[in-house]
Amino acid sequence: MVCIAPVTKEASGPASHATIPATSSGFPCRLIAMKLYISSFIGPSSGLMSVSMGPGCTTFIVISHLRGGVGGEVYKDSLAFSGNYYFPLTGWKTSAAHEFHDERPAYGFDLRTKGMFPDFPWFSGELTYEQYYGDKVDLLGNGTLSRNPRAADAALVWNPVPLLEVRAGYRDAGNGGSQAEGGLRVNYSFGTPLPEQLDYRNVGAPSNTTNRRAFVDRNYDIVMAYREQASKIRITAMPVSGLSGTLVTLMATVDSRYPIEKVEWSGDAELIAGLQLQGSLGSDLILPQLSLTATDEATGSVTAPVVGTEMRARTLCINNMDCTDAFNYQWEISDEMKSWKSVPGATKATWLLPYSLNGESLQNKYIRVRIISD
Structure with a gap:
């Protein structure tokens, strides 16, 4: 199962380029708002307050701007x-x-x-x-x-x-x-x-x-x-999910005061490779073709698993006998294979890889399993 998280993004800047992550009463008078400009001035000869008002009729007057001066x-x-x-x-x-x-x-x-x-x-x-x-x-x-x-x-x-x-x-x-x-x-x-x-x-x-x-x-x-005024762009994309290799539809909405000149989806390379229309707010996406199970008997680790994959450990004993069930295990994750973090509760031979762990995405993480006891 591949899950793409919903995203709601607000940005300030040029509005021509959006980047979307893939994770009447009959009264004969027009009602207008009149502006009242007041210019106050202090000078050695005299003081003056002048008022300039636009023509029209309205139900209220809005004081818009005040200016001062010395002379x-x-x-x-x-x-x-x-x-x-x-x-x-x-x-x-x-x-x-x-x-x-x-x-x-x-x-x-x-x-x-x-x-x-x-x-x-x-x-x-x-x-x-x-x-x-x-x-x-x-x-x-x-x-x-x-x-x-x-x-x-x-x-x-x-x-x-x-x-x-x-x-x-x-x-x-x-x-x-x-x-x-x-x-x-x-x-x-x-x-x-x-x-x-x-x-x-x-x-x-x-x-x-x-x-x-x-x-x-x-x-x-x-x-x-x-x-x-600073441009404001609000981008919203709904979540999608599907099995590996299936076709899903990505759909995003953009709220911007300026016309959008370019749309560009961004995300993991494997995911973006299946995008059908890069410059469109709506596009079909073929989810990556990845194996449902993945093991590495030599090092006990695997990279780039797909969320929803069932991770399975296998242990061989003397004469290549499968003795997987005879041991307890600990599943661990890492960013660069230098330091490993244990996954709480993942102590069996199989582990269903979730979308995230403690709020952190597990996409493109290194996964390994250790034998901790028999």
Whole structure:
């Protein structure tokens, strides 16, 4: 009898190679989970908490990511220089944007320059340099992942009235892509009558006083970093048994998030030699043709027995008389024929070789028998 033990195996690593041992309510709104991004910032000019929320409707809101930052600004009337450093406040979470990836806010910094012509206070310009760190970072939010990406930005800002700011710019992130930007910002000043905020004549060049009350310029969009999730493979094979030389069917199942590109069965050489389809999860197997009994009168040992084999000792006395039953025996096993272990209870002339002993497989073990008494 040949027995192949069931196997359940979990592994982490590349999922392209598996090795299998042979031993509706009518509501007109799509329910989606909105992400809430909170970016908290501390700077010498002021503090800011900005909230950006995806459109849609849902029964709950999930706070996904938190980002922090520190920044500073140096200014002189119509010219200002600022810098910011960003860092994540939340850890890695499963990403909805990239399959099989985790995401979190990326580490990074930016340097910004903003200037204005005093004689033309309606127009100003901005230059920005950005650098973020990580193996997979989506700097522009366009789905392109780059390693330690950097970008250069240029923008022109028009203030037709104090209340409104129209912005147009361009960002170049090299391998991460590029994009044109445009936007409208409302700068409402509490305590100032609305007609004054809509009067173009009130647009003036910034001063040290106005700069002191302004927010530090920064990137209000959270730049995300990604990492690929570790692949997990679960392999399960059912046990099979059969007599020597018979045909049995091996069948395994593989649970993997990635497609399996190659299947390879492994095991004892004698066993694998009878495999009919090496690259298939299901394959017929011809069990090895081995003798049902095995003796070695010269050394009293035998190698590579098949589990289920009845081991038999034979003792010859004077004139080649069979006197096997006149003695007591001790069956022993060994890995390399250097040290032998006695099999408890195996003290008769015959011994049915089990599949395992004390949890250890007996396949391909050395077997011997000794006479211990008469």
